Structures are given as C-alpha cells and as structure tokens.
Amino acid sequence: MNGFLGTYSVNMDEKGRLNVPSKFKAIMERLYDPNLVVAVMDNFLIAFPQKEWQVNEEKLNSLSGLDREDRQKMREFYSQASECELKSGKLLVPQFQREIAGLSKEVVLVGMSKTFEIWAGDRWNKS
Amino acid sequence: MNGFLGTYSVNMDEKGRLNVPSKFKAIMERLYDPNLVVAVMDNFLIAFPQKEWQVNEEKLNSLSGLDREDRQKMREFYSQASECELKSGKLLVPQFQREIAGLSKEVVLVGMSKTFEIWAGDRWNKS
DNA sequence: AGCATAGTGTCTTAATGTGTCACAAAGTGT
DNA sequence: ACACTTTGTGACACATTAAGACACTATGCT
Numbered sequence: 614m615n616g617f618l619g620t621y622s623v624n625m626d627e628k629g630r631l632n633v634p635s636k637f638k639a640i641m642e643r644l645y646d647p648n649l650v651v652a653v654m655d656n657f658l659i660a661f662p663q664k665e666w667q668v669n670e671e672k673l674n675s676l677s678g679l680d681r682e683d684r685q686k687m688r689e690f691y692s693q694a695s696e697c698e699l700k701s702g703k704l705l706v707p708q709f710q711r712e713i714a715g716l717s718k719e720v721v722l723v724g725m726s727k728t729f730e731i732w733a734g735d736r737w738n739k740s
Numbered sequence: 741m742n743g744f745l746g747t748y749s750v751n752m753d754e755k756g757r758l759n760v761p762s763k764f765k766a767i768m769e770r771l772y773d774p775n776l777v778v779a780v781m782d783n784f785l786i787a788f789p790q791k792e793w794q795v796n797e798e799k800l801n802s803l804s805g806l807d808r809e810d811r812q813k814m815r816e817f818y819s820q821a822s823e824c825e826l827k828s829g830k831l832l833v834p835q836f837q838r839e840i841a842g843l844s845k846e847v848v849l850v851g852m853s854k855t856f857e858i859w860a861g862d863r864w865n866k867s
Numbered sequence: 868a869g870c871a872t873a874g875t876g877t878c879t880t881a882a883t884g885t886g887t888c889a890c891a892a893a894g895t896g897t
Numbered sequence: 898a899c900a901c902t903t904t905g906t907g908a909c910a911c912a913t914t915a916a917g918a919c920a921c922t923a924t925g926c927t
C-alpha cells in the first residue's frame with residue numbers, strides 16, 4: 614500500500630476534533646502506531662506519523678546547534694509542534710494550532726505520501 | 741502478454757464504479773496486485789498499477805519535504821491522486837476525481853502499455 | 868470544594884461504498 | 898446459424914463511514 618494520497622474535506626467538531634478519513638486511518642494502523650506529530654508550516658499544518666517525524670528530526674539535528682539562524686529555524690519548528698494521538702478514529706488539533714492554521718469548521722486533509730497536510734477550507738480553496 | 745492496449749467504452753454505475761475490461765483485468769492479475777493508483781492529468785485520469793506508481797514516487801521522494809517549492813510540486817501530484825483497489829472486478833473512482841475528469845455515465849478506457857487512461861466519453865470524442 | 872473549560876467515548880442518522888446476482892450483450896467454436 | 902461461454906450492465910441488499918449530538922471525564926483555577 615502507498616502513502617497518504619488524495620484530498621478529503623472533513624468537518625471539525627466544536628471541540629476541535631476531526632474524523633480522519635478511513636484511508637488515512639488504514640495507513641496509520643499499518644504502522645501500528647496511532648501517534649502523530651503535528652507541526653506548523655506557514656499557514657497550514659503538517660501531520661507526521663511518529664516514524665516519519667523521527668526521520669525529520671534527524672535532518673534537523675544535522676543543523677548546527679550553534680548557528681543563530683539554524684537555531685531560529687529549529688525553534689520555530691519544534692516550539693509549534695505537538696504530539697497528537699488518534700483516538701476513536703479522531704484527531705484533536707490543539708487550540709494554538711487551530712488558531713495559527715485558521716481552522717474553523719471546514720477542514721481539508723491533503724495526502725502527501727509520507728505525511729498529510731491540514732488546511733483551513735477557505736485557505737485551501739484560495740491557494 | 742503485452743501491456744494495456746486498445747480503447748474500451750464502459751458505463752459507470754450511480755456510485756461511480758466502472759467495470760474494468762477483462763483484458764485489463766487479466767494484466768492486473770498477472771501482476772498479482774489488484775491495487776491501482778489513479779492520478780489526475782489535465783482533464784482525464786491515469787491509472788497506474790502499484791508497481792508503476794512506485795517509480796513515480798521514488799522520483800518525488802528525492803524532493804525536500806521542507807522546501808516550499810518542492811512541497812508545492814508534491815502537493816499538486818499527491819493531492820489529486822488516490823489509491824483504488826480493484827474489487828469484484830470493479831474500480832471505484834473517488835468523487836473528487838470524477839468531478840475533475842467530468843465523468844458521468846459514459847467512460848472511455850484507453851490502454852497506454854504500462855498504464856491506462858480514463859476519459860469522460862464526450863471529452864474523448866472531442867479530442 | 869465548586870466551577871469552568873478542555874478533552875473523550877459512544878450513539879444515531881445519513882451518505883457512501885461494496886458484494887452478489889440475474890439478465891443482456893458480445894464473442895467463440897462447430 | 899446455432900449453442901455455448903465470457904463479459905458487461907443494472908439492480909438490490911448489505912456494510913462501512915462520516916457528521917453531529919450528547920453525556921461523561923479530566924484538568925486547572927479560584
């Protein structure tokens with residue numbers, strides 16, 4: 614089976630949870646790990662399955678911990694990330710990320726093979 | 741045996757499923773894999789058997805998941821693709837792809853050796 | 868402790884997706 | 898031309914999934 618593919622439009626509930634499409638859930642189950650790391654990228658979110666996140670983390674670790682710009686990049690990335698478990702097939706997006714990504718009700722999930730993106734419906738349609 | 745060849749006209753049912761011609765099915769069976777990845781190309785669809793798709797995926801994986809432009813390229817490609825299993829000899833085309841490709845009832849399947857294309861009947865006839 | 872807020876599990880309904888069957892059409896061999 | 902086989906169509910019943918509602922739990926605050 615392949616990675617995350619396709620574009621899905623889902624509705625977030627009042628508590629900030631969204632139903633992950635069954636195709637995406639199937640991939641998560643195949644990884645035997647319901648944990649995702651959700652990070653902020655510009656004005657949308659990226660969801661990494663745990664394992665993929667680790668790959669990324671290694672890439673970022675190759676940046677210098679002493680260079681000021683590198684540290685700034687790392688700081689932006691790590692400080693805005695959060696770990697989210699998939700519970701009862703639903704993903705709770707933390708409030709601060711919902712605000713950054715402008716998520717209200719209509720949300721678009723976009724498969725990107727190893728990861729998937731979470732967009733506010735209106736921003737996605739404009740881009 | 742050769743790859744996908746010829747042009748077939750088939751009818752989609754109300755749920756968006758189409759019967760794959762038996763010649764095409766035979767090729768899929770020879771690959772021991774009922775999985776297809778369907779991607780959007782302009783105003784029609786391309787169906788890749790799993791193995792063929794992986795060739796594409798490897799090319800895209802060399803792109804950086806953090807670079808903005810690379811992500812944009814990946815997004816165009818992945819967001820419009822979907823994995824479809826051949827079930828009971830039938831292929832369900834996801835709604836969003838049916839809309840993009842303008843598929844209603846009359847659909848034309850066109851063999852292209854390693855892959856095959858899926859066209860709306862009227863667009864095919866005009867082109 | 869009591870309250871407010873944030874997070875979680877579960878249920879119902881509606882929509883979507885799936886399997887199966889019977890019949891019709893097309894193709895094949897004699 | 899005929900019977901036989903294979904293939905495609907459409908119908909139907911059934912299964913799965915997503916949306917939304919609601920009640921319950923956990924947490925932090927005063």
